[in-house]
Amino acid sequence: EVQLVESGGGLVQPGGSLRLSCAASGFTFDDYAMHWVRQVPGKGLEWVSGISWNSDNIGYGDSVKGRFTISRDNAQNSLYLQMNSLRAEDTALYYCTKDVSMKAGFYMDVWGKGTTVTVSS
Amino acid sequence: EIVMTQSPATLSVSPGERATLSCRASQSASRKLAWYQQKPGQAPRLLIYGASSRATGIPARFSGSGSATEFTLTISSLQSEDFAVYYCQQYNNWPLTFGGGTKVEIK
Numbered sequence: 139e140v141q142l143v144e145s146g147g148g149l150v151q152p153g154g155s156l157r158l159s160c161a162a163s164g165f166t167f168d169d170y171a172m173h174w175v176r177q178v179p180g181k182g183l184e185w186v187s188g189i190s191w192n193s194d195n196i197g198y199g200d201s202v203k204g205r206f207t208i209s210r211d212n213a214q215n216s217l218y219l220q221m222n223s224l225r226a227e228d229t230a231l232y233y234c235t236k237d238v239s240m241k242a243g244f245y246m247d248v249w250g251k252g253t254t255v256t257v258s259s
Numbered sequence: 260e261i262v263m264t265q266s267p268a269t270l271s272v273s274p275g276e277r278a279t280l281s282c283r284a285s286q287s288a289s290r291k292l293a294w295y296q297q298k299p300g301q302a303p304r305l306l307i308y309g310a311s312s313r314a315t316g317i318p319a320r321f322s323g324s325g326s327a328t329e330f331t332l333t334i335s336s337l338q339s340e341d342f343a344v345y346y347c348q349q350y351n352n353w354p355l356t357f358g359g360g361t362k363v364e365i366k
Contacts, residue, residue, distance in 0.1 A: 143281075173355075182346065182357060182358070182359045182360045183295075183303065183346055183348075183357040183360075184357065185354055185355040185356065186356065188353075188355065197353045197354060198354070199354050200260070200354065208316050213285055231305075233302055238308070243350055243355070244291075245293035245305065245308050245348060245350050246303075246305065247292075247305045247314065249302035249303055249304070250302065251302055252302060
C-alpha cells in the first residue's frame with residue numbers, strides 16, 4: 139500500500155523553528171518528486187514547497203521563501219521541511235504529497251493525512 | 260504566479276442532478292490542470308489531470324474540460340458520496356497554485 143506519514147508538528151512560539159518529516163512506503167521513493175502542501179482549517183490549499191527526485195530542482199511558495207527548507211533522504215525514504223522564523227500565519231495542517239513525475243512541477247496523486255503546526259505564544 | 264479562481268464558492272445540488280464547477284486561470288495554464296476532491300476530515304484525492312484525464316479509480320460521472328484559462332469539472336449525476344469540496348490546481352508554472360475551492364452541498 140502506498141503511504142505517506144507525516145510527523146513533527148506541534149505548538150511553537152512565533153519566531154521559533156520546527157522540522158516536519160514524512161515517511162514514505164509502498165513505492166520507489168527516489169523515482170518521484172515530492173511536495174509539502176498546507177491548509178488552514180476551513181480554508182483552501184496552499185503549495186509550500188516541492189523537490190525533484192534527486193534534489194536538483196527545488197521550489198518554494200512566496201510566503202515561505204527564505205524561511206523554510208525542503209530536503210529529502212532517498213536512502214531513508216523520507217521527506218523533510220525545516221521551518222524557521224515561524225509566524226502565526228504558518229498555522230495549518232501540513233500535507234506531504236507525492237508528485238506523479240521525477241520533476242517537481244506536476245500534480246499530486248498521493249497525500250498523507252497531515253501534521254498540524256500551531257504557531258502561538 | 261498564476262492565480263486560480265473557482266466559481267461558485269458553494270453549489271447546492273440535488274442528488275442525481277448535474278453539477279458544473281468552474282476554474283479560471285489568470286494566465287494560460289495550457290492543459291496542465293488537475294482537480295481534487297476533499298471530504299471533511301480527509302486529505303484531498305486526485306480526480307482529474309491534464310484537464311480531462313480521469314485518475315485511477317475515478318468514476319466516469321466525473322469529467323473535465325477546458326484549456327488555457329477556462330476549465331470545467333462536471334459531475335453528471337451527483338451521488339451522496341460526491342458532496343465535498345473541489346479544488347483545481349495548475350501545474351504549468353511554478354509556483355504551483357490552487358483555486359479557492361467549490362463546496363458542493365446537498366440542496
